[in-house]
Amino acid sequence: MNIKFCIIFSLFLRNVIARGGDRINPLSSASDLGFPNHGYVVLARHLFEDNQARHPRTDITRGYMTNSELEKAVKEFGRRCSHISRVYSIGKSVQGFPLLVIEISDKPGKEEPEPAFKFVGNVHGDEPVGRELLILLANWICDNYMRDPLVNLIVDKVHLHILPSMNPDGFSLKRRGNANDIDLNRDFPDQFFPWNNDEDARQPETKAIMSWLREIHFTASASLHGGALVANYPWDGSLDKRKHYYACPDDGTFRFLASIYSKSHYNMSLSKEFEGGITNGAAWYPVYGGMQDWNYIYGGCFELTLEITDNKWPNAMELPTIWEYNKMSMLNLIASLVKTGVHGRVFSSDRGRPLSGLITIKEINYTDIREHFGICEVLFFSVQDAISAEF
Ligand SMILES: *[C@@H]1O[C@H](CO)[C@@H](O)[C@H](O)[C@H]1NC(C)=O
Ligand SMILES: *[C@@H]1O[C@H](CO)[C@@H](O)[C@H](O)[C@H]1NC(C)=O
Ligand SMILES: [Zn+2]
Numbered sequence: 190m191n192i193k194f195c196i197i198f199s200l201f202l203r204n205v206i207a208r209g210g211d212r213i214n215p216l217s218s219a220s221d222l223g224f225p226n227h228g229y230v231v232l233a234r235h236l237f238e239d240n241q242a243r244h245p246r247t248d249i250t251r252g253y254m255t256n257s258e259l260e261k262a263v264k265e266f267g268r269r270c271s272h273i274s275r276v277y278s279i280g281k282s283v284q285g286f287p288l289l290v291i292e293i294s295d296k297p298g299k300e301e302p303e304p305a306f307k308f309v310g311n312v313h314g315d316e317p318v319g320r321e322l323l324i325l326l327a328n329w330i331c332d333n334y335m336r337d338p339l340v341n342l343i344v345d346k347v348h349l350h351i352l353p354s355m356n357p358d359g360f361s362l363k364r365r366g367n368a369n370d371i372d373l374n375r376d377f378p379d380q381f382f383p384w385n386n387d388e389d390a391r392q393p394e395t396k397a398i399m400s401w402l403r404e405i406h407f408t409a410s411a412s413l414h415g416g417a418l419v420a421n422y423p424w425d426g427s428l429d430k431r432k433h434y435y436a437c438p439d440d441g442t443f444r445f446l447a448s449i450y451s452k453s454h455y456n457m458s459l460s461k462e463f464e465g466g467i468t469n470g471a472a473w474y475p476v477y478g479g480m481q482d483w484n485y486i487y488g489g490c491f492e493l494t495l496e497i498t499d500n501k502w503p504n505a506m507e508l509p510t511i512w513e514y515n516k517m518s519m520l521n522l523i524a525s526l527v528k529t530g531v532h533g534r535v536f537s538s539d540r541g542r543p544l545s546g547l548i549t550i551k552e553i554n555y556t557d558i559r560e561h562f563g564i565c566e567v568l569f570f571s572v573q574d575a576i577s578a579e580f
Contacts, residue, residue: 252505253317256286256357262324263289263353270331273297273344279352280397283368286357288397291327293349302534304408304526305348312374312412312480314359314366316501318511319413323353325512326519339520346527350405355394367392374476377483381428385478398480402488408526409446409491412480417496419463420447425470425479435471437485438553446525447493453521455514470494
């Protein structure tokens with residue numbers, strides 16, 4: 190078995206202090222984010238149960254894939270594009286719907302010394318744009334392999350894993366939570382508060398993600414949400430529960446990655462609320478039990494939370510435009526794993542066995558993830574070394 194590892198870092202450390210969050214302060218006001226056609230107000234983002242009980246007059250699901258149509262689309266993709274993909278399941282939702290993943294790579298299913306990236310859509314059942322975009326992304330990559338250099342780079346040098354819907358039950362119920370009405374983006378173990386530590390008590394969708402991460406050592410990932418337009422990065426939670434910028438050890442790298450998304454997007458970086466279209470999670474509003482911080486702490490995986498539409502559930506006619514707005518962001522974010530960073534393999538000196546390894550940059554105090562992975566070899570680099578390292 191090949192053991193792979195990869196770490197990315199930023200050479201473009203900038204002092205960006207993300208602002209914003211004002212209009213989603215739960216104690217002051219809930220903003221009207223639109224939906225004029227449907228005659229109801231969507232309350233802000235993650236903080237609120239988004240009551241679909243407000244009875245939209247028209248069927249908001251029109252033009253969106255149902256769960257069985259999504260399953261069909263994934264399986265059709267797997268057949269049509271079998272030369273560079275495979276389809277697998279990481280578990281089932283509460284109501285027994287399979288959580289299907291598309292892996293795209295020139296050697297799908299094979300472990301290689303290449304970074305793995307994952308996209309997760311539809312974490313919140315009532316934020317369905319991501320699941321549509323991820324199917325479009327997979328098909329666009331399939332159609333443009335051998336035609337587009339960026340796509341070639343992704344297929345040849347990255348293992349891309351796409352979970353279009355983490356919460357199919359919430360989608361069919363048109364609500365934020367899963368079938369047990371649990372917000373999955375509050376269901377992960379948290380670094381500051383122990384209430385989610387019992388893994389057995391987690392929701393099946395959460396457990397599926399947790400064991401997925403143990404199996405595949407993702408370098409980076411992003412989940413797709415709706416209700417705002419911003420690329421959000423760790424920490425999502427602050428120790429004192431207050432709203433303020435709370436930087437994680439890899440703050441510079443995260444700002445770099447979030448900026449890749451925002452700057453490649455049609456207009457995310459033009460945000461008036463968030464400087465550069467990016468924000469530290471805790472500076473916006475603190476979240477505990479979220480998937481993003483958990484990925485970083487327990488998996489060493491650099492996860493962003495991408496809010497890609499102000500409307501959580503826009504008219505399906507807008508989907509092709511939203512896809513165009515996000516296409517380059519998605520591709521550039523994945524490709525950044527190859528275009529930056531340190532990649533390589535570590536072999537034992539005696540019999541040439543591959544070893545599990547971890548690269549650390551001397552100047553950065555990492556959260557220690559070794560205990561979670563049984564990693565034995567630690568390679569230390571200084572930032573200067575790392576810039577030029579390739580081994
Ligand atoms: C981005 O463009 C969309 C569609 O034109 C618009 O609704 C939104 O307000 C714009 N956002 C920013 C930050 O410019
Ligand atoms: C890292 O931790 C060490 C020891 O706790 C401390 O002396 C140092 O200032 C820290 N460095 C950074 C960049 O936080
Ligand atoms: Zn969300």
